[in-house]
Amino acid sequence: MTQGQYVAAAYGAVFVFVLVYVAIIAAKLARLQRETAELLELARSRERLDRVPDYAAPVRGSREGATGTE
């Protein structure tokens, strides 16, 4: 190997290391983004489930009351 090739190898090694590191970070960020979306969906479904009983209870009660008077 020539001296110039050694220089290229040294700078290339640093470049490859940084590139691999950035790729790992990018993959991790993508995973975090996916997990955030999953949790958001989970929170929304929870919110929908929590709303149903609050809404249903008075309706059921008013219907029963209505049938009772008839």
Place this chain on the structure above:
Amino acid sequence: MGLALVLALIVVAEDQDQGVSQRIFYIHVPIALTAYFCFGLGAWKALLLLWRGEERYDLESYVAIHQGTIFGALTLITGSIWAKASWGHWWLWSENQLVLFLVLFLFYCAYFMLRFSLEEGSRRARSSAVYALFGVVLIPVSFLAIRLAENLIHPTVFTREGPQMSGSMFATFCIAWAAVTLLAYVLYRVELAGKRLDADLRELREVLQ
């Protein structure tokens, strides 16, 4: 970083003694100094954890040591390539400064083994912090070994009389050092933000499920 690369590889004059292989100096030395700085920062954060007991310092110490290990590995790789180009050997076990840097690097590699062998919690944080503090003792030893070495195969550029290089070489070195430090800082912030986000999401998942 781009400016540093252009200056180091194209603009700055070739060294009369070592020739073109001396250009590795502009990447090897800044990376080595950044590795020392990261290990020192990790130890400082570990000290803060033990002193103040704030949990966030554990993650900051871990990320700094992780960065130091990455830059340490790069120091060994670029140093070996430079050694082969200049001295004709990839590695010399007789050179104290090389072996001491390898010891420092392996010591901090073992930090991860210790950390991941313990369960998450305050015990792990404190054990890791104490280990990180022990390692900081090796930094001045490794740094001074380059100056105290008897056979002086490893070049000593910065002496008491100042840097032993021309003004343009020194300016290139300073720009390269600033670029590598900035790169390390950005990587540190990104990794730290990722780890914090990961921890927050794990906690949020536990709350929701």
